[in-house]
Each structure stands twice: as C-alpha cells, then as structure tokens.
Amino acid sequence: AQKITQTQPGMFVQEKEAVTLDCTYDTSDQSYGLFWYKQPSSGEMIFLIYQGSYDEQNATEGRYSLNFQKARKSANLVISASQLGDSAMYFCAMRGPPRGKLIFGQGTELSVKP
Amino acid sequence: DTGVSQNPRHKITKRGQNVTFRCDPISEHNRLYWYRQTLGQGPEFLTYFQNEAQLEKSRLLSDRFSAERPKGSFSTLEIQRTEQGDSAMYLCASSLEGGSNQPQHFGDGTRLSIL
Numbered sequence: 001a002q003k004i005t006q007t008q009p010g011m012f013v014q015e016k017e018a019v020t021l022d023c024t025y026d027t028s029d030q031s032y033g034l035f036w037y038k039q040p041s042s043g044e045m046i047f048l049i050y051q052g053s054y055d056e057q058n059a060t061e062g063r064y065s066l067n068f069q070k071a072r073k074s075a076n077l078v079i080s081a082s083q084l085g086d087s088a089m090y091f092c093a094m095r096g097p098p099r100g101k102l103i104f105g106q107g108t109e110l111s112v113k114p
Numbered sequence: 115d116t117g118v119s120q121n122p123r124h125k126i127t128k129r130g131q132n133v134t135f136r137c138d139p140i141s142e143h144n145r146l147y148w149y150r151q152t153l154g155q156g157p158e159f160l161t162y163f164q165n166e167a168q169l170e171k172s173r174l175l176s177d178r179f180s181a182e183r184p185k186g187s188f189s190t191l192e193i194q195r196t197e198q199g200d201s202a203m204y205l206c207a208s209s210l211e212g213g214s215n216q217p218q219h220f221g222d223g224t225r226l227s228i229l
Contacts, residue, residue, distance in 0.1 A: 004156075033215050043203060045157070045220035052215050091156050100170055101147065102207075102218060104156030 002096040006045045006105035010051045014113050020067070021077040021108045023092030029053075033095040034075040035102065036066065038089040048090075051075055082112045116140065118221035120206050126227045127196060134192045135224045139208030146189050146216060148181055149205040150174065157205055163189060165207060193226075201228045 005027040013019040025034065036048045051059045051066045059066040067076040079086055089109050093102040119138040127133055139146045144165050151159035160179070161171045165186040175181075178197075183189040193200055203225050207218035 035217060037220075042222070043225070044222045045205065045207070046215040047219060050215055050217055093156075098146070100162050101159035101172075102149075102157070103159070106154075106156050 001003060001104045002029075002032075002094055004103055004105035006092055006108050008108045009106075010109045010111070012111050012113060013079075017083055018078060018080045019082055019110065021079070021090050021092075021110065023075045023077065023105060025073050025075060025092075025094050027073075027094065027096070029096075030101050034066070034068070035093045035095070036064070036075075037079045037091045037093060038086075038088045039091060039102075039107070045091070047076070064094055079110075084114060085113050086110060087112045116218055118206055118208050120204075120221035120224050122224055123222060124225045124227070126229065128229050129196055129198060131196055132192065132194045133142075133196060133226065134190055135206075135226075136188060136190050136203055137208075137221060138188045139206070140219060142210070143208035143219070144186065144211050144217075145209045145218075146183055147207040148189070148191050149207065151203040151223070152201075152206055160183050160191075175176030196226075198228050201226055 003022045032053045034051045039095045049061045049064045063080045065078045089107045091107045092105045147162040148160040151157040163183040178194045183193045205221045205223045207220045209216045209218045
C-alpha cells in the first residue's frame with residue numbers, strides 16, 4: 001500500500017528565510033509521481049510542484065524546489081525567501097496505481113513571521 | 115482560463131436529508147476526482163471518472179454515496195440520509211489523461227455541515 005508521511009504538524013519561519021517541509025513516502029511501484037499542494041485558510045488546494053520517480057534532477061518552480069532523495073524515499077519541499085502569503089497548510093501527495101487517485105499526507109501548517 | 119468550479123460553496127442540512135453537490139471541471143480535462151477532507155487531515159480519495167466512466171471507488175464511498183458524470187463533463191456527488199460523520203469539505207479535482215506527471219487541479223470545495 002502507498003503511504004505519505006509528513007512528520008511536522010506545524011512550522012514557523014521568519015520572513016525572507018528559507019524553510020524545508022519534510023515528506024517521506026512508501027510505495028512498491030517503480031513509476032510514481034510526487035506532488036506538493038498549498039491550502040490557504042480559504043480552502044482551495046493549489047498545485048505547487050511535481051517530481052517524477054525517474055526524473056534525475058530535482059524539480060524547481062520559482063521559489064519552490066523539491067529535494068528528491070529516491071533511496072531514502074523522501075521528497076522535501078524547500079521554499080526560498082519566505083513571504084507572509086506563504087502561510088498555509090502544505091500537503092505532500094503521491095500518485096498511486098492505477099495512476100488515478102492522489103494519496104495525501106496529513107499536512108504541515110507553515111506560519112511565516114514578519 | 116476557467117478553473118474547477120464547485121457548487122454550492124457551503125451546505126447546511128439536517129441529519130437524514132439528502133444533499134447533492136456539483137463539480138464543473140476544466141473544460142479540456144477528461145478525468146474528474148472527488149475527495150473528502152475532514153478538519154486537520156489531508157484529502158481522502160472517494161472516486162474518479164475518466165470521461166463518463168467511473169473507474170475507481172474508495173471503500174469510504176458507502177451505499178449512501180453516489181457519483182455521476184453523465185456526459186463526461188460536469189459531475190454530481192449525492193449523499194443520501196446524511197449522518198453527522200458526513201460533515202466535511204468535499205473537493206473536486208480534474209486533470210488531463212496521461213502519466214503520473216499530470217497534476218490534479220482542485221476546486222474551492224463544498225463545505226457540508228450536518229446539524
């Protein structure tokens with residue numbers, strides 16, 4: 001069975017600093033996708049970044065980068081130069097077989113302090 | 115670019131009543147998903163469609179739940195004889211068909227409160 005684990009229920013970061021949100025996963029599949037989503041207090045889920053299991057380079061999207069360590073089964077999200085608007089819940093998710101549904105972790109609540 | 119649209123945004127109903135939610139996906143997306151999210155948890159998968167075919171249903175989807183996507187466009191999720199435990203945010207998402215790299219784009223959700 002596939003599983004996503006996010007061990008940090010809450011994180012604080014000072015504005016303009018970088019922060020790493022942890023995500024580990026478990027799967028027996030060789031081919032899979034890993035996603036990060038942001039959920040502000042308003043409720044919508046916003047897609048941030050994707051990493052494929054066969055991608056050799058870590059994914060980057062603007063201030064977001066994904067630190068992918070396949071052997072350790074970890075896919076940590078790094079947010080550089082944090083902004084107040086980054087305060088939100090962040091969910092790590094994996095595309096499970098048969099490549100349809102997403103399996104989500106429990107999320108990390110990030111608070112950015114001015 | 116029109117995103118995923120869900121209606122209503124909020125629904126308050128008495129226990130035992132039936133409720134129906136609607137989801138309009140991004141127009142070119144042929145896959146549509148329903149998730150349920152309770153407070154403090156990540157979304158949990160309920161069901162998904164490829165065009166009008168319902169390809170997978172979660173064990174969470176009891177007999178009181180039914181979802182349809184009759185013409186492969188919008189979808190409805192109906193809950194019959196609602197119970198207190200049905201109170202949650204119901205999220206709809208859509209994506210293009212393809213490999214595991216296709217992101218799912220979510221709507222704003224319907225928040226259901228059972229009195």
